[in-house]
Ligand SMILES: Nc1ncnc2c1ncn2[C@@H]1O[C@H](COP(=O)(O)OP(=O)(O)O)[C@@H](O)[C@H]1O
């Protein structure tokens with residue numbers, strides 16, 4: 001059986017007035033049937049571009065995409081048929097009420113009508129009471145759910161979701177997660193993009209980290225969490241720490257002016273109690289005056305900036 | 314097959330989502346034309362056919378509306394999708410590009426047809442001799458409507474805004490229609506328009522559709538079919554080509 005999705009050396013260069021944007025600089029990826037794969041990366045990493053290349057909305061500059069063994073350019077009818085998707089920027093036709101839109105969507109993917117399934121889906125997404133409304137009469141959250149319903153109504157084998165939970169409340173996010181897990185249990189392969197580590201951790205069995213148009217790492221989730229478990233220690237001091245003292249520390253450290261005067265130092269610490277201890281020892285040894293210390297998980301942006309495998313490309 | 318059919322039904326239903334406007338505007342504008350041109354000019358014209366000028370003109374207006382509505386219906390449907398950005402759906406349907414284009418073409422044609430038939434029924438109610446050969450009218454207006462609708466599909470896929478479509482509509486569609494003997498028999502045009510009109514395939518489609526309505530003799534029907542069929546193939550091909558190259562967005 002062919003892989004659900006196979007992306008080979010895809011490059012995408014946008015021509016803009018100021019020159020060229022290399023949104024994808026040669027990415028390869030294989031997703032097996034039954035996976036939930038998370039495409040994780042900061043804004044501008046190239047996630048949406050990759051999704052659009054897979055869907056064929058954007059033509060890759062080079063490289064190939066196959067969906068269940070069908071090339072998405074030369075054999076696009078067969079490649080598109082098993083796919084359901086939600087764009088990052090949802091665009092819905094406003095000519096029809098919700099339920100009709102979903103009935104059409106089934107037909108557009110060659111599926112016979114199935115009112116019972118449409119009803120079940122609408123109920124599950126709390127849209128049943130709104131089924132006769134036009135999309136423009138729905139709230140933002142409802143439109144998102146409608147887009148998800150549209151992606152699922154033809155019972156696709158591969159579901160592609162671009163930032164399915166960006167900017168929505170926790171309740172809807174949990175619901176979306178539940179649905180993703182449920183369809184996956186029934187055998188649907190899922191590819192989603194996110195810039196929340198938490199989402200990728202909770203949902204995906206494998207994660208690809210993309211940054212500046214390249215995969216930095218593709219690995220099973222557990223392995224990645226281990227490697228990414230960095231923390232950020234923030235120190236607030238009334239006086240600046242001398243440069244030669246700073247250079248004694250082996251962790252990356254950044255100096256900023258403090259919000260209430262003084263200075264703020266951000267230190268990125270590798271995972272583990274040991275290393276936090278090392279840091280505390282260093283602070284003690286310098287004898288500098290400290291107003292406040294904070295310890296937090298590192299943000300994804302910091303992790304990217306400091307990833308050992310993120311440099312030199 | 315199911316995919317094509319669904320897309321077609323969807324397109325047709327889209328064009329009827331605003332039925333009052335779809336139907337009322339052409340009826341009112343036809344009425345205005347009749348009052349202004351028909352009644353005012355009709356009496357002063359010496360006319361080579363056995364029908365009076367008013368009958369001739371009304372039949373022309375019905376045909377013109379089929380073609381115009383076919384063009385306009387599909388262009389506005391596509392341009393609205395561009396404004397709303399759901400036009401990208403066209404690039405994701407599991408259907409060959411030429412069938413996607415044809416479904417739009419037929420969708421627009423049905424709208425033009427619907428408007429034309431409604432006008433026709435109104436005309437039959439008010440005037441005599443308006444239904445000499447309904448089958449000929451229905452068939453030829455469908456074929457002509459398809460031509461205009463496919464033209465509209467291609468134009469709308471290329472254009473980024475309503476303004477650009479209006480440009481094409483005003484400087485290509487309207488002149489072609491006016492020069493196709495809608496208001497006035499092309500054979501009576503002054504030169505050079507008369508010779509020019511011989512090369513306008515729409516003249517023949519209008520003639521043949523008009524034959525179905527009021528029985529005035531058309532030109533060579535085989536030539537008509539050839540001209541119109543090649544027109545349909547041309548714009549079907551251009552539309553498909555445009556889809557392959559990529560739909561122009563805003
Ligand atoms: N249509 C476009 N034209 C030019 N540049 C683009 C276009 N779309 C995206 N880009 C650029 O490509 C890069 C990747 O963008 P995108 O794929 O949207 O990232 P992400 O989805 O990960 O936030 C960005 O630098 C973005 O500015």
Ligand SMILES: [Mg+2]
Nearest residue numbers: 047048049088
């Ligand atoms: Mg994005």
